[in-house]
Amino acid sequence: MEFNITESIQILTKTPSVISNLLKDLPETWIKTNEGVDTWSPYDVVGHLIHGEKTDWIPRALIILGENEDKAFVPFDRFAQLKNSSSRTLKQLLAEFEELRTENIQKLQALSIDEQTLERKGIHPEFGEVTLKQLLATWVVHDLGHINQITRVMAKNYKIEVGPWTKYLAILRDKK
Amino acid sequence: MEFNITESIQILTKTPSVISNLLKDLPETWIKTNEGVDTWSPYDVVGHLIHGEKTDWIPRALIILGENEDKAFVPFDRFAQLKNSSSRTLKQLLAEFEELRTENIQKLQALSIDEQTLERKGIHPEFGEVTLKQLLATWVVHDLGHINQITRVMAKNYKIEVGPWTKYLAILRDKK
Numbered sequence: 269m270e271f272n273i274t275e276s277i278q279i280l281t282k283t284p285s286v287i288s289n290l291l292k293d294l295p296e297t298w299i300k301t302n303e304g305v306d307t308w309s310p311y312d313v314v315g316h317l318i319h320g321e322k323t324d325w326i327p328r329a330l331i332i333l334g335e336n337e338d339k340a341f342v343p344f345d346r347f348a349q350l351k352n353s354s355s356r357t358l359k360q361l362l363a364e365f366e367e368l369r370t371e372n373i374q375k376l377q378a379l380s381i382d383e384q385t386l387e388r389k390g391i392h393p394e395f396g397e398v399t400l401k402q403l404l405a406t407w408v409v410h411d412l413g414h415i416n417q418i419t420r421v422m423a424k425n426y427k428i429e430v431g432p433w434t435k436y437l438a439i440l441r442d443k444k
Numbered sequence: 445m446e447f448n449i450t451e452s453i454q455i456l457t458k459t460p461s462v463i464s465n466l467l468k469d470l471p472e473t474w475i476k477t478n479e480g481v482d483t484w485s486p487y488d489v490v491g492h493l494i495h496g497e498k499t500d501w502i503p504r505a506l507i508i509l510g511e512n513e514d515k516a517f518v519p520f521d522r523f524a525q526l527k528n529s530s531s532r533t534l535k536q537l538l539a540e541f542e543e544l545r546t547e548n549i550q551k552l553q554a555l556s557i558d559e560q561t562l563e564r565k566g567i568h569p570e571f572g573e574v575t576l577k578q579l580l581a582t583w584v585v586h587d588l589g590h591i592n593q594i595t596r597v598m599a600k601n602y603k604i605e606v607g608p609w610t611k612y613l614a615i616l617r618d619k620k
Contacts, residue, residue, distance in 0.1 A: 269601040275471060279598070282465055289462045290591075294454060297445060346612075395608040402607035409606055412599040413615035415466075416592050422455070423588040425445040429581035432571035436522075437582065439589035442618065 271401050273381050276408045281373055283411045284366035287314065290418060291358060299358050303421055307444045310418045314361045317414060319348045321368035325407045326375050332390040332400045333379060340391045376404075447577050449557050452584045457549055459587045460542035463490065466594060467534060475534050479597055483620045486594045490537045493590060495524045497544035501583045502551050508566040508576045509555060516567045552580075 291299060291310055302309040308316065324344045331339055354361075379385070386401035423439045434440050467475060467486055478485040484492065500520045507515055530537075555561070562577035599615045610616050 269473060269477065269605075271602065271605040275474065278470060279474075286462060286465045289458055289465055295451060298451065298455075301445065392608070398607060398609075401605060402609060405602040405605035405607075406609040406613070409599045409602050409609075409613050409615065412595040413613055416595040416599070416615050416618075419588040419592040419595070423585045423592070426447065426581040426585050429445075429447040429577065430585055431574060431578035431581075432568070433574075433578060433582040433585075437585050437589055439585065439592050442592075 271386070271405050273386070273404070276404055277373060277376065279408050280369070280376075280411060283317075283415070284362065284369050286415055287317075287418065288362045288366065290415070290422075292362065298422060298425065301421065301425055303424060303444050308417070308421070310421055311358055311361070313414050313418055313421075314358065314365055315354065316346065316348070317411075318361060318365050318368060319345070320410070321365065321372055323348075325403070326372045328390060328403055329376065329379065329400060332388050332403070333385065339389065341393060343393045447562070447581050449562070449580070452580055453549060453552065455584050456545070456552075456587060459493075459591070460538070460545050462591055463493075463594065464538045464542065466591070466598075468538065474598060474601065477597065477601055479600060479620050484593070484597070486597055487534055487537070489590050489594055489597075490534065490541055491530065492522070492524070493587075494537060494541050494544060495521070496586070497541065497548055499524075501579070502548045504566060504579055505552065505555065505576060508564050508579070509561065515565065517569060519569045 291314075299311045300309045302312065323342065328341050331341060381400070381404075386399065386404075388400050389397045390400070390403070392398045420439055420442055423437070427434065427440050430437060430440070467490075475487045476485045478488065499518065504517050507517060557576070557580075562575065562580075564576050565573045566576070566579070568574045596615055596618055599613070603610065603616050606613060606616070
């Protein structure tokens with residue numbers, strides 16, 4: 269499938285409500301349990317998504333499309349949310365994510381992206397030249413990947429309780 | 445984590461709105477694309493979930509808790525939705541799933557399940573004796589597994605479009 273900006277915005281717009289729907293009102297154990305050492309809980313994932321809204325997707329799109337000739341991206345810290353052990357509730361994090369995402373979608377729409385704009389380039393610290401289209405497609409897949417992760421982390425809470433049915437539940441064997 | 449009936453009902457109640465939220469208003473291509481031969485599209489998954497509401501979870505719970513001495517489950521056809529090539533829209537399927545799930549949660553609540561009830565048994569066609577607790581834990585994990593699958597199938601639509609970022613997007617390499 270080819271990248272489509274309208275469809276991508278549709279999916280990006282859905283993410284905060286999908287995640288909020290999945291997690292809201294669940295007890296702390298479902299929110300804070302992870303898959304073991306160096307893995308993330310649903311709570312950590314929401315913190316990571318917030319950090320992406322602040323430092324990754326739109327800031328990088330603006331580097332690509334801005335006047336400045338230096339097109340180098342600032343490296344994205346994929347573990348930032350783990351360093352700031354936060355005292356905020358999940359509810360507060362979900363509200364912040366939704367607010368930031370709404371603002372960022374508005375900024376994205378204001379860029380009036382067309383086929384030509386999508387081919388403009390920035391410099392990724394590891395990959396070198398990348399296009400705006402690749403950045404935006406990655407944003408969509410990154411969202412879906414973290415919804416995927418949240419459902420997997422949650423499912424594993426009942427790994428033992430399903431008994432013999434584990435045989436037909438591939439999600440319980442999926443790795444981090 | 446130990447099985448908890450209240451928390452399980454919370455999660456089971458969320459599923460129709462989570463899936464509807466993920467899929468509604470998306471173009472046909474996002475709904476009907478699958479991962480290749482013998483894999484399911486998001487549309488197929490919703491059909492499968494409907495079939496489970498009709499023939500699997502609550503019917504089996506009622507066999508376990510009912511008066512009848514024969515505790516053998518009817519085998520569940522995991523591919524039923526593929527046989528009835530349906531002309532129904534996704535919107536109709538989502539509405540049917542939500543309606544059936546609401547009814548089934550009401551039936552589940554009416555069973556007033558306690559610790560003792562959870563240990564009662566039925567006979568699975570392949571596994572032999574299974575408990576009501578295992579059946580209900582499986583229902584929860586099965587839901588989460590299919591939300592997980594839908595996000596993975598969707599993400600793979602942009603497998604090529606993400607360019608070099610594929611390296612950091614494990615969801616694009618996850619198997620069916």
